[in-house]
Amino acid sequence: MRALTFVPGEKGTLDVEELPDPEPQRGELLVEGLALGICGTDRELDEAEYGWPPPGKDRMVIGHESLGRVLESPDGSAFSPGDLVVGVVRRPDPEPCGACKHGEFDMCRNGRYTERGIKEIDGYGSQKWTVEAAYAVRLDPALADVGVLVEPASVVAKGWEQIERIGSRAWFEPHTLLVTGAGPIGLLAALLGRQRGMEVHVLDRAPRGFKSDLVEALGGTYHSGSSLESFADAKPDIIIECTGAGQLVIDSMITTAATGIVCLCGLAPGGRTHRVDAGVINRDVVLENDVIFGTVNANLRHFRDAAAALAAADRGWLERLITRRVPLSSALEAFQPAENDVKVVIDLTA
Numbered sequence: 539m540r541a542l543t544f545v546p547g548e549k550g551t552l553d554v555e556e557l558p559d560p561e562p563q564r565g566e567l568l569v570e571g572l573a574l575g576i577c578g579t580d581r582e583l584d585e586a587e588y589g590w591p592p593p594g595k596d597r598m599v600i601g602h603e604s605l606g607r608v609l610e611s612p613d614g615s616a617f618s619p620g621d622l623v624v625g626v627v628r629r630p631d632p633e634p635c636g637a638c639k640h641g642e643f644d645m646c647r648n649g650r651y652t653e654r655g656i657k658e659i660d661g662y663g664s665q666k667w668t669v670e671a672a673y674a675v676r677l678d679p680a681l682a683d684v685g686v687l688v689e690p691a692s693v694v695a696k697g698w699e700q701i702e703r704i705g706s707r708a709w710f711e712p713h714t715l716l717v718t719g720a721g722p723i724g725l726l727a728a729l730l731g732r733q734r735g736m737e738v739h740v741l742d743r744a745p746r747g748f749k750s751d752l753v754e755a756l757g758g759t760y761h762s763g764s765s766l767e768s769f770a771d772a773k774p775d776i777i778i779e780c781t782g783a784g785q786l787v788i789d790s791m792i793t794t795a796a797t798g799i800v801c802l803c804g805l806a807p808g809g810r811t812h813r814v815d816a817g818v819i820n821r822d823v824v825l826e827n828d829v830i831f832g833t834v835n836a837n838l839r840h841f842r843d844a845a846a847a848l849a850a851a852d853r854g855w856l857e858r859l860i861t862r863r864v865p866l867s868s869a870l871e872a873f874q875p876a877e878n879d880v881k882v883v884i885d886l887t888a
């Protein structure tokens with residue numbers, strides 16, 4: 539079988555290579571890889587900003603946004619050949635911390651977790667892969683073309699779960715959502731907001747066009763810009779910040795309505811400084827009972843929530859999020875950003 543591999547810690551080593559077919563171990567599924575989503579993390583891995591190979595190896599298979607079809611399943615498992623599945627990315631640390639012990643490895647306390655395609659375990663970027671049945675999620679067969687969006691949607695589903703858990707500390711009927719950044723995470727966050735009946739606004743630097751069409755197709759309002767100034771009066775109840783842009787992160791903290799929740803999903807490199815009036819932020823957060831929190835990764839529960847959210851969404855809209863499909867034979871093209879990319883997917887069957 540062919541697989542997309544790289545050397546963690548070395549720049550520009552991505553290559554499609556021939557590898558022996560994987561052998562499923564006890565309790566594992568053997569899966570035909572259908573598609574692999576590519577995100578910023580994969581580009582960072584290729585840039586050697588990140589990534590750890592499996593112990594004793596130099597190269598590893600990349601890929602954490604999976605989609606496949608079960609070829610073989612262990613007797614007595616909940617899976618059957620032909621099932622459409624996605625694999626969970628993270629595994630708990632070998633001597634699990636309290637959170638990992640409770641299945642909440644997305645909240646790992648000691649950082650010794652491992653991750654498919656990122657940290658010490660081969661990823662899902664191969665024509666066949668194995669996965670423990672306990673870390674696989676079965677999808678609605680109707681998601682065959684878009685199920686590769688489950689992993690990014692799982693990150694968003696976790697964000698929403700956390701928002702709702704935070705909200706439940708007091709009376710909570712949020713009305714308005716603002717999402718900053720109309721990439722895959724932002725657009726999926728907007729989708730899940732609409733599924734909760736919220737009035738949805740999405741802010742992105744891009745002028746009106748493809749992204750505004752996607753937001754409006756959801757019934758949301760698109761704002762082309764890079765500042766939260768226009769939200770200073772009609773303040774949203776919830777902000778999901780997906781850009782990591784310093785000024786937006788700072789401004790989001792003072793732009794919510796009372797008891798506002800700011801969910802930070804974006805990441806930015808360090809090294810840029812911003813002048814802030816700490817007193818203004820402090821007063822705003824305290825006097826409004828605001829909560830600002832960060833979120834990353836997802837556990838099995840969030841993958842299931844994401845699969846359910848996508849199954850309930852408009853299939854055509856989800857298909858439009860996948861703006862480019864690249865065959866495995868020219869997989870490196872998926873790592874070159876192109877104009878109007880939202881989600882780029884590698885077709886593992888081609």
Ligand SMILES: [Zn+2]
Nearest residue numbers: 635638646647
């Ligand atoms: Zn842990």
